[in-house]
Amino acid sequence: MPSVSTGAPKYSVGRWADERTFREPTMLINESQIRALIRLLADEDEKIVRTISGKLIDIGPSAVPLLQEAEIEQPEMADRLVSVLEEIRGGNLEDELMQLAALPDGPMDLEQGAFLIARYAYPSLTVTSYTRQLDEMAQEVQDRIGPRASGEETIKTLNRYLFTEQGFKGNTKNYYELENSYLNCVIDRRTGIPISLSTLYLLVGKRLGLPVQGIGMPGHFLV
Structure with missing residues (x-):
């Protein structure tokens, strides 16, 4: 042998x-x-x-x-x-x-789930560095709107911050690229697909106290 x-x-x-x-x-x-x-x-x-x-x-x-x-x-x-x-x-x-x-009925921890998926592709991923970036994004938006901004003002500022100032956008050239689905890659590259960009929006919005929710539609995911 x-x-x-x-x-x-x-x-x-x-x-x-x-x-x-x-x-x-x-x-x-x-x-x-x-x-x-x-x-x-x-x-x-x-x-x-x-x-x-x-x-x-x-x-x-x-x-x-x-x-x-x-x-x-x-x-x-x-x-x-x-x-x-x-x-x-x-x-x-x-x-x-x-x-x-398998957790009891109630909203699943979106952030935990998103980073678990990312860790499939990036086992050594340091999740805390990305949660810190999400915290910083929310704080920057909060600094722009002040404590008494309306929900509408907050959403407009958040939209401008994420999609104009930070340059987050959809990956129209390589829609099916795997990195589009991993939240860490979306944050690093400022590029994603509707569901991953919506996840980012939800996580920052929640930090701002916005009552934002994800809605699954046939062939689409909306916030």
Whole structure:
């Protein structure tokens, strides 16, 4: 049976196959065992690699730091490490979305949901930097209107601020570009599609105390 040989101790599936921790992902597994599994991602046998990848995915977040610092022992191992990391992160985000959707009746946290979707494409996304930008946008609008502005005045100022001063616009040239749907990209590039631009508008509007709501229409999304 193929095994990894890199100067470090050799490991093979046989060593782990008889261990209860290998068969049951719910069992505790220590750091040295995780490192041993990671080294097996360099094995030449694709069946072994698939089995080990599945085990690491089952271990989940506790394996992430060790996967990130793992020494690359052969070219294919780098791709395998990335694949396992993506599966772990994707699974965690899916769980978070399911939990968000399963909350009792009431309005879903739009901001949390929007950034969860963005983290699918950008796992290392620093959400707080973008929430801070949304706070700053709302504050800049508030500074322009003062404390006694009417709702109509606030909306006009918000429209001018977002779509004229800040230059947010629809991506008419590349409507189906994935980045149009990720709120962090919309904020960075000042470009999006109706639903992502509406999300931005809702989040800034809520910070200003406006009673804005999103309305799903056939083929459209309106605020």
